[in-house]
Amino acid sequence: MPRGGARPNAGRKKGTQNKVTKERAEVTKKVIAQAAADGITPLEVMLTAMRMAWDAQKIDEAVAVARDAAPYMHPRLASSTVKINDKRSVSDLDTAELVAALHAEGDADGIASQEAGNRKSDPLH
Numbered sequence: 001m002p003r004g005g006a007r008p009n010a011g012r013k014k015g016t017q018n019k020v021t022k023e024r025a026e027v028t029k030k031v032i033a034q035a036a037a038d039g040i041t042p043l044e045v046m047l048t049a050m051r052m053a054w055d056a057q058k059i060d061e062a063v064a065v066a067r068d069a070a071p072y073m074h075p076r077l078a079s080s081t082v083k084i085n086d087k088r089s090v091s092d093l094d095t096a097e098l099v100a101a102l103h104a105e106g107d108a109d110g111i112a113s114q115e116a117g118n119r120k121s122d123p124l125h
Helices: 019-038 042-055 059-073 095-118
Strands: none
Touching: 042 059
16 A cells, blocks of 8 residues: 555545634634624724714715725625527517517607698798
């Protein structure tokens, strides 16, 4: 049996936290829980700093803090995919669509002919 090198299923599994990472995560959870219990969250601190800068007429500072707080207040919109059913040929249309198009065309012609009939003849044109 050869020694050394990588062996299947050997070593720490991917995603497994080491001792330091686990301790750091536990401390972070405690700090967050304590801040929430006290009613002071990082977002509240940022908003308070923004309001204080705004009241002191330090607009540039208020804008900088607002820019940092904005992602927590107004998340970015997710991108979406838009499908367009663009039928360019008459052969691609079904019967209902053809009939609707003919009626729309007929209505437009009827309106145009009524408008032409209502106009007085202009000798200059």
